[in-house]
Amino acid sequence: MHSFDVVIVGGAVMGSAAAYFLGAADPAVRVLVLEQDFSYQRCATTLSVASVRHQFSTPENIRMSMFGSTFIADIGRHLAVDGQAPDVWWHEAGYLFLASAAGLPVLQANHAVQRAEGAQVQLLDRAALQARYAWLRCDDLAGASLGLRGEGWLDAYSLMRAFRYKAQSQGAVYRQARAVRLLREGRRVTGVELADGSRIACGQLINTAGGGAAALARTAGIELPVQTRKRCVFHVRSPARTPGCGLVIDPSGVYFRPEGDGWLCGVAAPADRDPPCEDFEVTHALFDDIIWPVLAARVEGFDAMRVMRAWAGHYDLNLLDDNMILGAHPEIEQLLFANGFSGHGLQHAPAVGRALSELVLHGGYRSLDLSRLGWERVLRHQPLRELNVV
Template sequence: MAAEHFDVVIVGGAAVGSSVAYHLAADPAFSGSILVLEKDPSYQRCASALSAASIRQQYSTAINVQISLYGIAFLRDIGGHLSVDGDAPAIGLHEGGYLFLATPEGKGALEAGHAIQERLGADIALLSPAQLHSEFPWLETSDLAAGCYGRSGEGWFDGYGLMQAFRRKARSLGVTYRADEAVGIERQGDRVTAVTIADGSRIACGAVVNAAGAGGPALARAAGIEIPVHNKKRMIFTFRCADPVARCPLVIDPTGVYWRPEGEGFLCGLAPPEAEDPDSFEFEVDHTFFDERIWPVLAARVPAFERIRPGRAWAGHYDMNAFDHNALVGPSPELANFHFANGFSGHGLQQSPAIGRGIAELIAHGRFVSLDLSPLRFSRMAENDPVRELKVV
């Protein structure tokens, strides 16, 4: 019995994989068949559903700024892109801004990043301590030297809603979704020829996209390729504050603690130190991390946060690229039709529109057409050419 065949098999149907599927199906230059394999069709534990679901232009590298400028334009016109039968998705985009804070030691890096952002057209204001106090009177500024605030183009949205909108639109364009797990890759020379799924059956294909998130390294290994991507647990905590904190953006403290409004309260988090950040696939929440590491910073930076009521908390995962904390995008030199979309290091949801479009262009046109994503090429690891992003949250 001959194997089933699809022109493109996308492994992973969350935001990035479904963005690839949508952009490829919508490209007039592509007329082939597309299969998306998703082992967890409930999406309950995927990064798209468990992240803080935010978007920013405040990066220190041009490519990440450009990706996010495209991303915010896409989200603003979500109905124009992803409506199905006149029904526009609702993702609750709120451009509340990011606010990066810097002490004297971090002021230079903040100013350098701001210069790049401003040159590329991002609407980011560089503020003095006096301006910070005037804009955000609830903020403790005595130890600060500067802050960068996104006046527009930055904020937060319904990440699960965006993922489902990509999925619904892709399906309306003829993409097939299947609840199956890809466990093997067959190759001949420098090309992939088939994907093996968990029940042992084979799907012949013309190209594969690895958008498997936490499962990305195992899928790459099945193709004979090692990638330096590791699963890192990140916890998000929520709380309510007794006193008003008006016009609060998403704030990143110099310590790395971040918080933003969420409903009638706030959510917050902090990446643990590298020595306390092992690879992890579990979802347990350590509430002492909030009590001991996060709340003291919150209360010192925003005195109103001394009186809070903690709420629910959850854990999700980053697929962290240990090489440079940026995504691997496109084929490896040894497998021309095996495309990577892995190692987003916490940026996957906000980068999904541009990355999906870029991977689709590589498959349909053989090159990037709209935005040159080559700084994120797979081969940069062998070339020792990292994307040195300083603003990893």
Template sequence: MVSKIVVVGGGVIGSAVAYFLRSADTSVQVTVIERDPTYARASSALSAASIRQQFSTPLSVQMSLYGIEFLRSIGERLAVDGQRPSIDLHEGGYLFLATPAGETILRENHALQTSLGADIRYLPREALQETFAWLNTEDLVAGTYGVSGEGWFDGYGLVQALRKKAQSLGVRYVATEVTGLRREGRHVREVLTASGETFACDVLVNAAGPWARRVAQMLDIELPVHARRRSIFNVSSPAKLERCPLLIDPTGVYFRPEGTTYICGTSPSADRDPDDLPLDEVDHALFDDVIWPTLAHRVPQFEALRVEHAWSGYYEYNVFDHNAIIGYHPDIDNCVFANGFSGHGLQQGPATGRGVAELILQGRFVSLDLSPLGFDRVLENRPVVERNVV
């Protein structure tokens, strides 16, 4: 019988797991160990905080469909003592653009997304130009636009709302760092911490985000999840773009509105993307060399951009296939992994929290089968290929 559950990591994933566990069964004792309760370096607080259904794998689409349902009802779901949280959800949509080389994939992805109920519109070049008059379409063939169910929100607000709701349900949060795990055969028995306090557990959940690999190594498990820095730039422009979504250029450069300004970014090339780069060193050369020229080409009015602010956060990057690893490890009976979301953790957090809680309490995924994301696929070299990696 499961009575004591320890969750390592109190960001959106860990807090969602804790919330769903206690919502489903108030008899279980849930402890969340989070080394930084300010979330100053947490991916939950430092990301671009957005949600989309424009993926190429059915499960990712389904997870985000539940994610938007959860976010829309957050005031009711996560209210505490009559106080309803707000995350300023703005369903401005995603706009994926394709050159002729990407047209086939765009069409195939669109067919999949709409077959699962996502509200995505296919826009040929002429419709793109008509809908977004500020867009340079000369090298494009089409785009896909999320009419509803896609957009952006306050990521820090989401993690705080989940944390406060979980605490109101009886979850204990402990501000310390995990320093070791005591394992006996196929079971984790105790969690050791820097404060000297130890925690016995019937189930351990690894939700440590970019630091999950270190936790796994305490069990002699190699987890293919690495901390990769991503820089985000807040820019101002005299341009006033009507009906502006979160735009994904074919190059991978993205931007979206942020109040009266915009935020933008892109993934660096592989040779400029090692592990654990310092978060206080923003990659300004990436903006100058890649992002600004791309934005000026795609939106001519963006030729005059000024960086107002910039910061960096970590992707918990699954180097195996860029998709989450969710479920028990085949060699340890009571350790659940929820890691490697590769930039999708905020939007997939609700489905992950619900699924992990079901797996622990009921022994299986009930609402949505997340088993294709299990650890077995890594060990058996069966990647789940996502073609819409951003």
């Protein structure tokens, strides 16, 4: 039986970030990354809107995003291979969270948390908002929160590839294979069984299997409260002009941001129309029923908006509180989880990859203390709720 110090199941952005940070911290660690689909066509990473914000309500999320944008801005230094620096097409532009009068107290409370964590954010009243964005219809708004530094978007696939190439250059082995069962002896995970029946032994195993994480955990007797939810993204064009536009979040939950010669936009389906999902069919009714009416009313010229293409991806949603589950389960050893990222895992991948390497190599966090995002709150049913979920 082959044996590795660390086996990572799921080789998209999270698994590859973990593989990179492990190899960077300790070149002697033998890492195997198992990925069932090297085309990466359907993983959340590839289908992501790939945007980065510091505007969360949970301090840990803010700090992880701040580390993420600093890492991404300097990615050439971190992830160059043989002198070749990757380009992840990082574009800095602030998020703009719009608030009605009813939503203003939450916006202000989140703002206070963000400032306390060192995020560069600014509250705008309606007059300041209108003066700054002439194309925005503000009559029903009470204010907004704007990111001034470190927010923006990038190319998600390029980020994942950059982590992967660098990890491979450090010695990590990538293998296209599906993990079907975790091998458990008493309290310890000792290896993994693959779809072809072969087995691989390991010192530690990391579950970064995204939408496949709960099924994998179940094979070791662990119930991971993470389910997939479909999220549709529409690439639109219109004659509108939106100078200075970053990623705008309407109070309705509809978001949009510039992309190429148009904009990307989307919204989460209402809870009663948002079941666990397996298919990748676009729900076009979301655009007709919710997105278009909101955007046509919000932006001068968006009523002439036309969908050029659309796709659907899967969020891995932690049903308890929309925050990730990170680290070890108290009932099982040598198994680490990094799951339930909802719509904010891409920007947290550098921080999570670093955190996982610390857990493997030191048995605890050395940089950011992310222990509140561990299993304990889940098992006690004490949510650490993230209020700013997009």
